[in-house]
Amino acid sequence: MKPKFLILFSLLILLILNILFSISIGPVRIPFDSVTSTIFYYFMGDPYNRIYMLIIFYIRMPRVFLAVLIGAVLAISGLITQTIFRNPLGDPYLTGIASGAALGASIGFLISPFVVEPLAFAFAMLAVFITFIISRVDGEFSPEIMILAGIAVSFLFSALASYLIYLKEVNLRGVLFWLLGGLYGANWNDVFYLTIASLILFPLILYFVPEFDLMLMGDEQAKSMGVDTKRVKLITLLSSSIVTSFAVSMVGIIGFIGLVSPHIGRKIIGESHRFLLPASILIGANLLLASDTIARSNPGGEIPVGIITSFVGAPLLIYLLIRRRFFDRGN
Amino acid sequence: MIEAIDLSVKIGKKQILKNLNFVIHEREKIAIIGPNGAGKTTLMRVLGGMLPYEGKLIINGKEMSEYRRQDLAKLISYVPQIFYTPYTFTVEEFVKMGKYISIRNWWNAEGIDRYLDEVGILNLKARYVNTISGGELQKVLIARALAQNPRIIMLDEPTSHLDPKAVFELNRTIINLEKTVISVVHDINAAFNLYSKIMIMANGQLYGIFSGKSKEFVDAISRIYQIEYEILDGKFIVPKGPYFQ
Amino acid sequence: MKWSNVLAIIIVALVFLSIGYYAGQLNNHTIQAPQKIVVTDDLGRNVTIYLPIKRVVSMDPSNTQMMYAIGAGNLLVADTSYDWWPAQAKSLPKVEMDNGTASVEEVVSYNPNLVLATTIQSTQIIDQLESLGIPVLVLEPNNISGIYRDMYLLGNITGHKTGAINEVNYMKSYIGNITSKIANLPRLRVLYMLWPDPIYTAGNNTFINNIITTAGGINVAANLTGPWPIINNETVLQDNPQVILVDNDTGISNISYFKNNPVWENISAVQNNRVYIFNQTESNWMNEPGPLTIYAVRMVAQFLYPQVFNET
Structure with missing residues (x-):
């Protein structure tokens, strides 16, 4: 096996072990043999510990799989953004998704808790579309303008959200808890829908693996080599924005995974997207799963997972900054 | 064959190129020369299909704007002026990218050694592109353009910032390519000696097209730059009179 | 002048400014x-x-x-x-x-x-x-x-x-009247829910914890750190609260929120329909420490031991 395939294979094994480990630990201590026996008896139809079964199948498993999926979504979106914008600081929220979702959630809490998620999704997409429309130059997205447009749209939507909260019309408590982000209420429904969304949208992104390496060279070179840059940007940015908005509407804003995972990936497997893309996905899934397991296993009550990802992500990023000056990119 | 008829380019409201008319034939070696801001790079970009334009620009009998990106890439390859790239691709991978239009999964492409050989960098094959020198990188970019197998190769000041040895080697490589070559050149001696035709640009217009090694070219250059040039030994263009007053 | 010198001067100036600022505050x-x-x-x-x-x-x-x-x-x-x-x-x-x-x-x-x-x-x-x-x-x-x-x-x-003195004595006797009625009754495990997702609850050193305890309950979140900890749903499942108290701010309007959930439906309080959703006034009683706290104590005690209080 080639070394790069070996790395990917190791990351996959690591993810599987991570999943098994995460299912067997949590605030309620269930011995590992009880975990396996509960799962075994459950499928065999033999009598099992009902509380253990509920904890394993209805609380931990959906949460573990949701963490894996969301980690993967954030990592793939982060990588796409970094590649298309040729900006090492690209993260999935660059196009205004976070602020859009926050505004949508605020409006949602104004109406009813049940419309929070759909509105967060809708407004995240609205922010993305506004950013896209602003950044069109000669019918094509300009990365430079898109970064600035994303910042402008983010500020606008944040201001609107803050204004709603300021007006006290919004259930302040709800918005604040929502903004902190977390996978608390994970259920099989979430896992199911996010899986479907990923199954539809990931292939649209993965299809463009041959183009991504060429896109790294810059728009003009990519075009000169025959890449339809307009199409690549539109389809991949749109796909990643949709799936990210969907993920954000479920669990709020979780930072650093999308930014850090591709950087770790580059470090261990290099620049070629045919390896980097799957590696980033696996790293993102591993990172968020590990962070969430720490967050929920804290004996003194749960910690918002964003705090853990920042604690893990920020030092990693600093380490990478010191090890490799990746800011001198470009010509 | 490239044929431009009243070719104009506007960026925003600013007219960058005004009514250019020229014909470039197969296998010609064209140098584009002119003062800064004359529109050389814009002309290169429009010929590379990167910019919208007015007038006609006909490539092999078909209007430029009607080409699909993939089809255009089979005809024209643009070699940018890059002397450093941070990416950790090997020279081999980098050159294979040129195969993208024929093999979408370009990393499976075979037989790129001949392109490396053609520009004399076969020994660099396994090196990483972020570890080679600027001159070597220019050659890698040319090899990548060759792998694309276009009819026309365009180069943007390929030899500036390089040391004399690298300049010599690169020029030799360029001139021996069995392609149409369109190259932005600042070195009037290189233009004079190496290229079959020289297009002089000034203020967004085509000042004229001249044959290489012609007295007319030297006269035109003298007028454009407002320096009296003369030909020495039939090879060198030098300013008249001493440098020190 | 070197940039580093300029920077050093600016920093020193800022330090003195801030010392002056805070010193002035102290004087005030x-x-x-x-x-x-x-x-x-x-x-x-x-x-x-x-x-x-x-x-x-x-x-x-x-x-x-x-x-x-x-x-x-x-x-x-x-x-x-x-x-x-x-x-x-x-x-x-x-x-x-x-x-x-x-x-x-x-x-x-x-x-x-x-x-x-x-x-x-x-x-x-x-x-x-x-x-x-x-x-x-x-x-x-x-x-x-x-x-x-x-x-x-x-x-x-x-x-x-x-x-x-009169008000305190009145409150003491009011609460004493309640606690004497429930003194010999078994204590019940109670989950207080400030927010449902994540489940924010009241920790050990809170006013709400004190109300629950006084009214005969055992706060299942008493061992978590911080005044308003997040409680994990698997911990809730294990602690199996017998009564759930739901704050009005949660937006939860009836017990079906819990009934239709594969995890919640297994909890004793949900199975026995012992989920109490406060109206606005009741939420205020729970959250505003003062003379009305006696009503909060009575309300929680009533929720916990209806058999004792329904007679009156």
């Missing part, structure tokens, strides 16, 4: 006044108060309620738009609140010689008011005896000592 605190006493508030701050107290601004409903309960309500010159009890409190002039924080200008415009506040007010506002010579008492008891202490304190400084 030592304004002299003729008749004064020093009292300790619920944050452990020593607050210098000028007597007699004539004009009081209350920045929290719980403080307003304590003032009225001890008979000192006539000293209030302004309260907040959140005030709802007693009826007179609603007609007082209002200090407008932005996100729970009052504007200093507005508070000052009522010319108070005492301001009552809770920790909802930012420390900047408290500092600003004190620098203007207006003492601020932070009254935020985290248990029922803390309410008694604060009422005595208010009684002492406002001259309504007797009113405070």
Whole structure:
């Protein structure tokens, strides 16, 4: 096996072990043999510990799989953004998704808790579309303008959200808890829908693996080599924005995974997207799963997972900054 | 064959190129020369299909704007002026990218050694592109353009910032390519000696097209730059009179 | 000059500026006044108060309620738009609140010689008011005896000592009446739900924990750290609360929220329909430490032991 395939294979094994480990630990201590026996008896139809079964199948498993999926979504979106914008600081929220979702959630809490998620999704997409429309130059997205447009749209939507909260019309408590982000209420429904969304949208992104390496060279070179840059940007940015908005509407804003995972990936497997893309996905899934397991296993009550990802992500990023000056990119 | 008829380019409201008319034939070696801001790079970009334009620009009998990106890439390859790239691709991978239009999964492409050989960098094959020198990188970019197998190769000041040895080697490589070559050149001696035709640009217009090694070219250059040039030994263009007053 | 030198000068200048700034702030605190006493508030701050107290601004409903309960309500010159009890409190002039924080200008415009506040007010506002010579008492008891202490304190400084003693005695007997009824009954495990997703609850050192405990319950979140911890749903499943108390702010309107959930439906409280969703007034009782806390205790005790209280 080639070394790069070996790395990917190791990351996959690591993810599987991570999943098994995460299912067997949590605030309620269930011995590992009880975990396996509960799962075994459950499928065999033999009598099992009902509380253990509920904890394993209805609380931990959906949460573990949701963490894996969301980690993967954030990592793939982060990588796409970094590649298309040729900006090492690209993260999935660059196009205004976070602020859009926050505004949508605020409006949602104004109406009813049940419309929070759909509105967060809708407004995240609205922010993305506004950013896209602003950044069109000669019918094509300009990365430079898109970064600035994303910042402008983010500020606008944040201001609107803050204004709603300021007006006290919004259930302040709800918005604040929502903004902190977390996978608390994970259920099989979430896992199911996010899986479907990923199954539809990931292939649209993965299809463009041959183009991504060429896109790294810059728009003009990519075009000169025959890449339809307009199409690549539109389809991949749109796909990643949709799936990210969907993920954000479920669990709020979780930072650093999308930014850090591709950087770790580059470090261990290099620049070629045919390896980097799957590696980033696996790293993102591993990172968020590990962070969430720490967050929920804290004996003194749960910690918002964003705090853990920042604690893990920020030092990693600093380490990478010191090890490799990746800011001198470009010509 | 490239044929431009009243070719104009506007960026925003600013007219960058005004009514250019020229014909470039197969296998010609064209140098584009002119003062800064004359529109050389814009002309290169429009010929590379990167910019919208007015007038006609006909490539092999078909209007430029009607080409699909993939089809255009089979005809024209643009070699940018890059002397450093941070990416950790090997020279081999980098050159294979040129195969993208024929093999979408370009990393499976075979037989790129001949392109490396053609520009004399076969020994660099396994090196990483972020570890080679600027001159070597220019050659890698040319090899990548060759792998694309276009009819026309365009180069943007390929030899500036390089040391004399690298300049010599690169020029030799360029001139021996069995392609149409369109190259932005600042070195009037290189233009004079190496290229079959020289297009002089000034203020967004085509000042004229001249044959290489012609007295007319030297006269035109003298007028454009407002320096009296003369030909020495039939090879060198030098300013008249001493440098020190 | 080198850039590093310029930078160093700027930094040194900033350091001196900030020292001057904070030193000035310290000075502002030592304004002299003729008749004064020093009292300790619920944050452990020593607050210098000028007597007699004539004009009081209350920045929290719980403080307003304590003032009225001890008979000192006539000293209030302004309260907040959140005030709802007693009826007179609603007609007082209002200090407008932005996100729970009052504007200093507005508070000052009522010319108070005492301001009552809770920790909802930012420390900047408290500092600003004190620098203007207006003492601020932070009254935020985290248990029922803390309410008694604060009422005595208010009684002492406002001259309504007797009113405070009477009110405290009334509360004590009211609560004693409840606790004596349930003294020999088995204690029940209770989950208090401030917010459903994530499940925010009340930790050990909170006022709500004290109400639950007094009313005969065992707070399942008592072992978590922090006043408002997040409780994991698998912990809830393991603790299996027999009663769930749901705050009005959650937006949960009926028990079907729990019934249709594969995890919640397995919990004793849900299976036995012992989920109590507070209305707005009941939520206020639970969240505003003061004279109305006795109703919160009665309400929770009633939820826990309906068999004892339905007879009356």
